[in-house]
Every structure is written in C-alpha cells, then in structure tokens.
Amino acid sequence: MKRKIIAIVMIVTLIATFIVTLLFENNVVEALSKYGSRGSEVSTIQEKLKRWGYYTGNVDGIYGSQTVAAVKKFQQKNGLTVDGIAGTKTLSAMGITSSSSSGSSSSNSSDLNLLARAIYGEARGESYTGQVAVGAVILNRVKSSSFPNTIAGVIYQSGAFDAVSDGQINLTPDSTAKKAAQDAMNGWDPTYGAIYYFNPNTATNKWIWSRPMTVTIGKHRFCK
Numbered sequence: 001m002k003r004k005i006i007a008i009v010m011i012v013t014l015i016a017t018f019i020v021t022l023l024f025e026n027n028v029v030e031a032l033s034k035y036g037s038r039g040s041e042v043s044t045i046q047e048k049l050k051r052w053g054y055y056t057g058n059v060d061g062i063y064g065s066q067t068v069a070a071v072k073k074f075q076q077k078n079g080l081t082v083d084g085i086a087g088t089k090t091l092s093a094m095g096i097t098s099s100s101s102s103g104s105s106s107s108n109s110s111d112l113n114l115l116a117r118a119i120y121g122e123a124r125g126e127s128y129t130g131q132v133a134v135g136a137v138i139l140n141r142v143k144s145s146s147f148p149n150t151i152a153g154v155i156y157q158s159g160a161f162d163a164v165s166d167g168q169i170n171l172t173p174d175s176t177a178k179k180a181a182q183d184a185m186n187g188w189d190p191t192y193g194a195i196y197y198f199n200p201n202t203a204t205n206k207w208i209w210s211r212p213m214t215v216t217i218g219k220h221r222f223c224k
Contacts, residue, residue, distance in 0.1 A: 033086040037063040041096070045086055048094050049074060052188040077187045095182040111151045113173070115139075116181035118155050120173035121163025123220070130218040131177060133191045135184030137222065140195045147195070191215060194222035 033042050042061045049055035054077075055070035068084035075082045078093050086094075115135050123134040141147035141154045148154050156164060163169045173181075191197070192214040199219050203209065211223035 032088065032091060033063055035063055035065070035068050035084065041086075042067065044096055045071070045091075045094065048096070048186070052183070052186065074187065094186055095179075112178070112181050112185060114155060115151055115184065116173035116178040117169050117171065118161060118163055119180050119184075120177035121168035121171055122161060123218075124174070124177060126218040126220065128176060128180060129190050130220060131180035132183045132188055133194075133215075133217050133220065133222060134197065135181050136189040136191050137194050137197055139184055140189070140191070140193055144195055190217060191222040194224055196224070197222045 033039075033045060038061055040061065042063045043059055045063075046055055046057070046059045046061070046067060049067075049070045050057075050059060052074070054073045055067065057064070057066040057070075063086075071086055071090065072082050072084045074080075074094070075084075075090060080090055080093060086096075115138060118138060119131050119135050123131045126134070138151060138154050142149055142151055148157055155161060155169070159165070161169070194214045196208060196211055197220045198205070198208050200221050201219065208223070213221055213223045215222050
C-alpha cells in the first residue's frame, strides 16, 4: 500500500513539475513588454515607434497608456494581433531581438537582405530617410496590383531599377542600408505611398515627369 501511495505521489509530482515548466516557458516566450513594464527594451520600443510616427510621448522606458496605444497602431499597420503587448511577433516586426524571441523566419531574412541590397545599390549616397524611402517605394509596389506581389519580383522586374541593370544589386549592403530596409518593412513610409522615384537632374523619360509628386527627399523626387 505504501509503495502505491509513493508511486502515486511521484507521478503527481512529475505532472505538476511538467505543467509548471510548460507555463514558465510559455510565459518567457509571450509575456514580454506590456503595460507596466519598465526597462531598456521598452525604451527601444518607444524610440522606434517615435521615429516611425506612431508614438509622441517621452522615451522614458515606462510602458504606459501612450506606449500601448502606439504599439496597437503599429500592430494594426503590420497585420499583427492588436493587443498593445510587445510579444514575440511584434518585437520581431520591429526588428528588436529579445532574449526570449526566436527571431525572423528565413524567408523574411532573405527579403530583408534583398531589400537592403536594392537600397544600397540605388541610394547609398542619400540620407537615411532617403534610403528608407527607396525601400518604401519597393514595398508599395508589392502592395500595388500594377506590380509583382513579391519583393524579389518588384526588384528584378525588367528595367525597374538601375541597380539591377548595372549589377550594383550584388554589392554587400552596409549596416545603414540594412537598418533602412528593416524600418521600411516595419511600416515607415517617408514617401506617402509613392510607387515611383527619379532624379530630376538626370531623368530623360517625359512620362515620369507627369506623375503626381508626393515629396522630394535628397536627389530623388517621389511620385504616384
């Protein structure tokens, strides 16, 4: 009888340990920055959201109501679950590597690298905003029904980009181009929805001049 009781106690203990461990692991993965959180990760979230125009408060490292609202706006823009919690997927979309985040998928990494190469080949002499803008144009084309629906399809579309024609697409992008690509993929669009850009000083195509301009950044004029 005693042996049966001991065996039952051991089984119950093992089951309880397994459940606690499972809950702990899930908590580590999902319960990241949320309302009430404080620290450097929250500051990083606020800095990025402020740069992209989602957040207007102070970068104080405190996850308050303004930060929650900004995260919700970001999540809605990027097709994420709108809960105001900076969980694994939201942090990954922001380009933030958390100790409990598994990181981006290989396909996302490939798209990011290709976008960075296009930005580097097309606009490495431009300001940081100008580089993000070129990335935004590529992503706006992906969303448009008038262009291929993948980043690779847009970039390698015949005659679309000089960097492909002259081989600069094969250059290794620097850290600035990579960061610009991530910001563009995260929703920052300094072009206000442009799907074209050109250099007014060198453009010879009369058609491109007829397109409605949205903004000029550096040497590039962006238009729809």
